[in-house]
Amino acid sequence: MIRLSMLQFRTQAATAAAALAVLAVILAASGPHLFGMYDSSGIATCQAHGDCAPLAISFVNKLAGFYAAFYFIGIGLLLLVPAVIGTFWGAPLITREFEASTFQLAWTQSVTRTRWLAAKLGLGALAAMATAGLFSLLLTWWSGPVDTAVPLEQGPNITIIRLGYALFPTRGITPIGYAAFAFVLGVTAGVLIRRTVPAMAVTLGSFAFVQIAWPIWIRPHLLPPAHAIMALTAANIPGLAAGPGGTTIVNPPILPGRAGDWVLSFQTIDPAGRPFNVNTVKACLGTNFQPCQNALGRLHLRDVIAYQPASRFWVLQWYETGIFLAAAVLLAGFCFWSIRSRRLSR
């Protein structure tokens, strides 16, 4: 049955291999130059000198258009790979057999349905994980220099951090978990719906929903957030942000060595510990930010922030991947149960 599954999987495997090969060629061709620029930028040893920000800014600015463009293409690619796997490998796996009625051929040989499904599901899931893993390996390696440099710029609008919405799902091992989950999700949709195109649509839709809802509702709570209280001075206020109920609050400052932390929520409080609304400071209502900074600096305000430290990147990766793999196993169990109960409609 394994040999048959491999035979039936030939086209998909070839497509994946071709895509990986093309990617590998592009990355191998452009990698040396990128890493060369990184090495000569001095960012690797900047922590000791304390001048990371200017070095990082200069490095990022020097990158030619291709590198910036491909950096984002890589992110897009890795966001798509699990979705494509689920939709084009997972959904048609069983529906093809139902639509062509070949399940009548497959289920009347000398193998049980359980073994039949186990081989197809197992092989496909392994291939899905390997494919996503290789894509991630290649792109994580190639994107390493930029991933490191960008958070060091320490500007007020840095969102490209490893724990962020763009990078966390497209680096490390999380794509492996997503790919396995998406694949089994597709197979489940196929087992329930039994027609290819609707199953593909349902797979894509539900997987997209999970990928959008998860980082907003669940990932922030995978580990209990850390808390910090940061004193706000005229020198370290980076800017203002909208607060709850129409108030305005102070963006938390990024201290050296804290680049890459994922800030989940923050609140500005006055010395008495009450929530503080920046709109009550007259100097901040104008367009000039300098007087506002000075005014706020004199008020001895503090920011209370809840965040996930950058150092938790790998722990969170393992947790998230583990949860998605467990979900894949649960869905697979459901598929086995459903296939065995022989509820065939006419």
Next chain:
Amino acid sequence: MSAVIETRGLGRQYRRTWALRDCTLAIPEGRVVGLVGPNGAGKTTLLRLAAGLLAPTCGTISVLGEEPAAGPAQLARVGFVAQDTPVYARMPVSDHLRLGAWLNPAWDDEMARRRIGQLGLDPRQRAGSLSGGERAQLTLTLALAKRPELLILDEPVASLDPLARREFLRGLMEAVAEDGTSVVLSSHLVADLERVCDYLVVLVASRVRVAGEVSALLASHHRLSGPRRDPGALPAGQEVIEESHTDKQTILLVRTDEPIHDPSWTVRPVSMEDLVLAYMSRARDDRTRRLEVVS
């Protein structure tokens, strides 16, 4: 003699309709069984239940003494050729044989290749581009080469031209002659079955109407023609299956195990086709009568 297929009160329901009901059969081994009935009568349902592709809603079925699709050993003893002979369209003929070899421990590869060669099929040709007759022969080869004790075929010749039909049945009968395989074969045309079947099951509107050895059925059914009379006046052991009257004449198709003593009847034998048609029209009349009662 043991039964290859034994059912007791077997039934299968889809949503609100019963595709098969109250089916009780004991099909002996070593026969070529014809399962005949109009489209939608429940033939495919019964065969799928026997092949283990469906589970019963009520009642029991045992195939070769075990539950259908009970495990790899039981699956290996039964071969199934589905309606419309499905094949993997993009897979060449040779890969289908590899499929058979990989999935069946008792696979007879030499026989499979010999058969494919005799049939003139190109092993490299994709199965989707074969003609209907060639596809039927391919799926029959796949089923035969696993050397089953029981072969189940669902309307295998329905969409074949007469020559392909004859070739298919020839190949099937040769396999039966060689191995003594039991065969259950369904069709909605009696003519297909007359040549090859020695056991008949007539299925109309999801119920079995009559079942038995063909020779016994033909021996116990007669067409009686004579002067016009009331069929209710017949002796007790004679069951009227079909009747028609003109103003002067009555023609009946009766089932009886006793000789006909009444000299005013002209007694003639009944062909299998006439027998099946009679039971089919009786079933239809029963249904009409039931609907009339309801409305």
Next chain:
Amino acid sequence: MIEFQLDETSGVATYLQLVQQVYQALRMGMLEVGERLPTAQQVVAKLAINPNTVHKAYRELEREGLVRARPGLGTFVTRSPSGTDPATQARFLAAMTDWLRSARTAGLGPDDIEAIYRTAFRNCFAEGVA
């Protein structure tokens, strides 16, 4: 070796047709005592009928004493059909000719005679009739 044929329209059971063809072949000299009948496989390959039918026909022939099955070797003809001695045949031929002559004199045409013959024949040989 004898080659069987099947007449699907005749209304006669297949196995009986095979039995009759063996009788016919023996009478016409196309089949001789000691010859082997075709195997079920050979018959099936030619006619695409149920092999059980062939077995049934051969069992019937064996029951009537015409053939004998030797396991592993085949089914062989052991004697000619009895009741075909020329004297009996001539006697019945004469009786039939007389009957036909009187029927013609009575005014029956060939079709009437044929209908009467077929009815009588069926009534005589159909099964289950008293």
